[in-house]
Amino acid sequence: MLRRTTLATAALLAAGLLALTACTGGGGETAPTSTGEPDPDASVAIRLVLEPGNLDIRETAGSALDQILVDNIYQGLVARTPEQDIVPALASDWTVSPDGLTYTFTLREGVTFHDGQPLTPQDVVWSLTTRRDTPGWRDSARLANVTSIAADGQDVSLTLSAPDSTLLWNLTGRAGIVLKEGDTVDYKTKANGTGPFVLSDWRQGDSIVFTRNDAYWGDPAAAAEVVFDYIPDNQAALNAALAGEVDVLTGFDANLQEQVEANGDFALELGQSTDKGTLAFNQTSGPLADKRVRQAIRQAIDHDAIIEALASGQTQYGPIPELDPGYEDLSDVAPYDPEAARELLAEADAEDLELTLTIPSFYSTTIPQILVSDLDEVGITLDVNSVDFTTWLTDVYTNKDYELSFVLHTEARDFENWADPDYYFTYDNPEVQDLYAQSLAATDEAEAADLLQQAGRLVAEDHAADWLYNGASVIAVGTNITGMPSINVNERLSIVEIAKSNG
Amino acid sequence: MIRYTLTRLALLLLGLLVASVLIFVTLRVLPGDIASLIAGVGSSTEQQDAIRERLGLDRPLPAQYLDWIGGLFRGDLGTSLLTGTSVVDELAQKAEVTVPLGILSLLIAVVISVPLGVLSAMRRGRADGTALSVGAQALAAVPVVWAGMMLVVVFAVWLGWLPAQGFPRAGWNDPWAALRSLILPALTIGIVEGAMLLRFVRSATLQAVGQDFVRTAAAKGLTRDQALIRHGLPVVGLSVITVLGLQVAGIIVGAVVIEQLFSLPGIGRMLVADVAARDLPKVQGELLALTGFVLIVGFVVDLLHRVIDPRQREAS
Numbered sequence: 001m002l003r004r005t006t007l008a009t010a011a012l013l014a015a016g017l018l019a020l021t022a023c024t025g026g027g028g029e030t031a032p033t034s035t036g037e038p039d040p041d042a043s044v045a046i047r048l049v050l051e052p053g054n055l056d057i058r059e060t061a062g063s064a065l066d067q068i069l070v071d072n073i074y075q076g077l078v079a080r081t082p083e084q085d086i087v088p089a090l091a092s093d094w095t096v097s098p099d100g101l102t103y104t105f106t107l108r109e110g111v112t113f114h115d116g117q118p119l120t121p122q123d124v125v126w127s128l129t130t131r132r133d134t135p136g137w138r139d140s141a142r143l144a145n146v147t148s149i150a151a152d153g154q155d156v157s158l159t160l161s162a163p164d165s166t167l168l169w170n171l172t173g174r175a176g177i178v179l180k181e182g183d184t185v186d187y188k189t190k191a192n193g194t195g196p197f198v199l200s201d202w203r204q205g206d207s208i209v210f211t212r213n214d215a216y217w218g219d220p221a222a223a224a225e226v227v228f229d230y231i232p233d234n235q236a237a238l239n240a241a242l243a244g245e246v247d248v249l250t251g252f253d254a255n256l257q258e259q260v261e262a263n264g265d266f267a268l269e270l271g272q273s274t275d276k277g278t279l280a281f282n283q284t285s286g287p288l289a290d291k292r293v294r295q296a297i298r299q300a301i302d303h304d305a306i307i308e309a310l311a312s313g314q315t316q317y318g319p320i321p322e323l324d325p326g327y328e329d330l331s332d333v334a335p336y337d338p339e340a341a342r343e344l345l346a347e348a349d350a351e352d353l354e355l356t357l358t359i360p361s362f363y364s365t366t367i368p369q370i371l372v373s374d375l376d377e378v379g380i381t382l383d384v385n386s387v388d389f390t391t392w393l394t395d396v397y398t399n400k401d402y403e404l405s406f407v408l409h410t411e412a413r414d415f416e417n418w419a420d421p422d423y424y425f426t427y428d429n430p431e432v433q434d435l436y437a438q439s440l441a442a443t444d445e446a447e448a449a450d451l452l453q454q455a456g457r458l459v460a461e462d463h464a465a466d467w468l469y470n471g472a473s474v475i476a477v478g479t480n481i482t483g484m485p486s487i488n489v490n491e492r493l494s495i496v497e498i499a500k501s502n503g
Numbered sequence: 504m505i506r507y508t509l510t511r512l513a514l515l516l517l518g519l520l521v522a523s524v525l526i527f528v529t530l531r532v533l534p535g536d537i538a539s540l541i542a543g544v545g546s547s548t549e550q551q552d553a554i555r556e557r558l559g560l561d562r563p564l565p566a567q568y569l570d571w572i573g574g575l576f577r578g579d580l581g582t583s584l585l586t587g588t589s590v591v592d593e594l595a596q597k598a599e600v601t602v603p604l605g606i607l608s609l610l611i612a613v614v615i616s617v618p619l620g621v622l623s624a625m626r627r628g629r630a631d632g633t634a635l636s637v638g639a640q641a642l643a644a645v646p647v648v649w650a651g652m653m654l655v656v657v658f659a660v661w662l663g664w665l666p667a668q669g670f671p672r673a674g675w676n677d678p679w680a681a682l683r684s685l686i687l688p689a690l691t692i693g694i695v696e697g698a699m700l701l702r703f704v705r706s707a708t709l710q711a712v713g714q715d716f717v718r719t720a721a722a723k724g725l726t727r728d729q730a731l732i733r734h735g736l737p738v739v740g741l742s743v744i745t746v747l748g749l750q751v752a753g754i755i756v757g758a759v760v761i762e763q764l765f766s767l768p769g770i771g772r773m774l775v776a777d778v779a780a781r782d783l784p785k786v787q788g789e790l791l792a793l794t795g796f797v798l799i800v801g802f803v804v805d806l807l808h809r810v811i812d813p814r815q816r817e818a819s
Contacts, residue, residue: 051776053540053541053585053586053780053782054585054586054587059541059554060541060543060585061540061541061542061543061544061545061546062540062543135549135550135553136550136553136554136557138543138545139545186587188585188586188587188588189586189587189588201672203672203768204586204593204768204773205597205768205769205772205773205776206669206670206672206766206768207669207672209672227672229669229766230766231668231669231766232763232766233763233764233766235652236655236667236668236764236765236766239655239656239659239660239667239668240667240668240669240766242660242667243655243659243660243663243666243667243668244663245666245667245668245669387534387535388535388779389535389540389779390534390535390536390537390539390540390779390780390781391533391534391535392535393535393539393540393543393544394534394535394536394539395534395535397539397544398539398548398551407544409544
């Protein structure tokens with residue numbers, strides 16, 4: 001019984017984006033639905049799904065950490081908006097040299113850390129240098145081609161060995177986080193950043209509380225306190241909402257729309273996301289090494305039925321989702337056609353195929369059920385091997401011991417994995433690797449995106465994997481709440497503008 | 504009696520030792536490790552190896568086991584690999600939720616089962632007795648999760664009397680709020696466990712009715728019910744204590760499910776999360792503490808039995 005509950009819980013993880021784009025009033029902010037005045041002393045309770053194991057932003061992986069800590073607690077020189085634009089943060093301004101090799105940032109004055117220490121240019125130099133030189137720190141490789149980081153007055157400059165069109169984007173993430181040099185904080189349970197919120201309480205297995213940073217350099221947070229309640233179960237989350245115990249539900253199941261909207265206190269919203277429901281093919285050997293077999297699998301899957309079952313999301317036939325640069329509608333590459341799939345399998349002499357799908361157990365059973373039945377239609381027997389996430393990480397991710405694997409890849413702009421033959425996707429195409437390298441080296445954004453698009457089409461045409469859907473951020477927002485972002489909130493949730501009115 | 508106590512105590516310690524080996528070994532058989540979880544998707548094998556080394560997971564298993572057991576004698580269950588905090592401290596913190604939840608559930612189970620069980624036995628053959636017995640049978644078959652859902656829908660969502668989930672952040676500093684948040688979860692476990700216990704109390708009572716000493720008392724002029732209450736119930740109580748000891752294990756299992764359902768930050772929920780994260784030192788500590796608790800309850804029940812029941816003392 002418990003198992004079933006946990007599975008149901010994770011349905012939200014597999015949730016996708018909706019065709020209801022009209023729902024999102026232009027961009028990441030929800031349209032204010034409340035008529036009451038925002039209460040500056042309000043405490044807002046937000047339901048989240050995945051709790052971080054610890055709060056160490058330096059080392060511990062997982063989007064549960066990025067989601068709440070980056071932007072709200074920790075900041076970098078630059079930040080990104082929900083619409084995925086790069087904007088100033090600790091740097092008020094920056095310039096890039098024409099050859100793309102030198103980035104100069106002007107650091108804001110008067111910024112302090114939560115413990116009252118001032119932010120100095122030296123802190124920035126130390127943070128970025130340490131990040132680059134400490135392989136154990138997350139995303140350190142993203143700064144690998146930064147040859148020098150130096151401060152001159154309030155200016156901090158980064159010199160690169162080669163142009164890198166992804167550098168600024170990377171600086172909006174973990175790679176760019178600025179910590180206080182010499183800080184002795186126990187990062188696993190405490191935090192000391194420069195953001196608009198201060199970490200005030202963490203009850204593991206329950207909730208994390210942020211309170212407004214009154215000494216914040218920018219516009220102060222609209223709410224006095226934000227409580228993140230970790231409620232994995234969707235039904236329990238729905239009950240909590242209906243009983244008035246939470247104000248916002250993230251990672252919700254769009255199938256529960258009617259129930260959550262029933263009493264008029266909540267409205268369901270669907271924002272775009274970069275969640276990619278990825279069906280990976282181990283193509284090093286065996287039947288999946290044959291491109292015809294991979295294509296047959298893709299054409300046997302009814303992607304529209306998946307979107308319908310999730311009640312959210314949209315189809316995605318290539319490696320790049322619509323929010324990322326280089327997106328192109330690739331639906332012509334592998335349209336749903338079971339008859340064509342059967343022919344391809346016959347041609348590849350691969351009839352009566354038996355394959356195993358390895359899937360982390362916290363995902364809903366919806367996806368495997370659809371896959372089993374669709375593939376059965378064309379003569380492929382799919383055996384579903386449900387494992388817990390740590391097992392998936394060891395067997396599939398590290399040891400590449402799998403045939404088919406399903407995982408929701410949530411990261412934005414992660415095309416690099418298709419250019420890395422050592423990644424668990426096992427996809428190796430020198431032409432794609434070359435195009436990706438060129439895109440990195442491009443000094444012009446449009447050119448970089450164009451090269452990515454070409455590479456993306458090649459990956460799709462090679463049937464390197466199947467993209468079952470591009471998920472949505474499914475959130476239910478209380479009608480007295482304003483300023484809740486709706487785009488890609490599983491990845492990054494900036495709460496500075498969230499306000500609650502008593503009305 | 505002293506000899507019995509010492510023998511029983513030695514058995515208890517042996518049980519704990521065997522449990523510790525079993526727990527340690529079975530956890531090592533599980534696939535997947537915490538290093539890959541910390542390093543995450545996007546990490547290299549080298550990064551994972553470095554983390555494994557830093558956490559001491561590359562050391563030989565016997566050495567790891569001896570370390571753990573050695574710490575145990577100093578009351579130290581080790582530290583969490585993920586949070587770096589002491590396992591004992593975390594257990595103590597989560598016990599603030601789970602122990603009151605367990606006690607409350609047990610109380611509810613007893614309050615429901617003992618009077619109703621005796622009543623249903625005394626009314627055997629009559630309509631109300633049959634209804635009670637059938638009702639208990641039906642309730643005992645209800646899945647805990649479903650019972651919890653129904654209670655939440657009625658008392659939290661419709662009536663708004665009690666919280667639907669969670670535990671107050673202030674904990675027991677706000678006793679009323681803390682208690683309120685435990686009522687629905689405890690009722691859920693208590694009703695289901697109580698229904699099972701009711702059937703036991705009923706059959707124990709019926710058995711007592713047939714005993715010679717109850718019949719003798721009745722022959723001496725007491726009514727059947729008076730004889731049962733004065734002479735039969737103490738015997739029933741004795742066997743109920745034994746079953747209650749066993750129920751404790753059931754309540755712990757119930758707590759694991761219920762803490763998930765009600766998002767209560769207790770030992771059950773912590774255990775599930777730690778197994779998923781492969782935080783082995785923590786899981787070991789939690790399992791050993793729970794096993795130890797059940798074994799100790801069994802030990803106490805056995806001793807109690809001997810103290811209360813003169814027949815057992817004579818037998819030895």
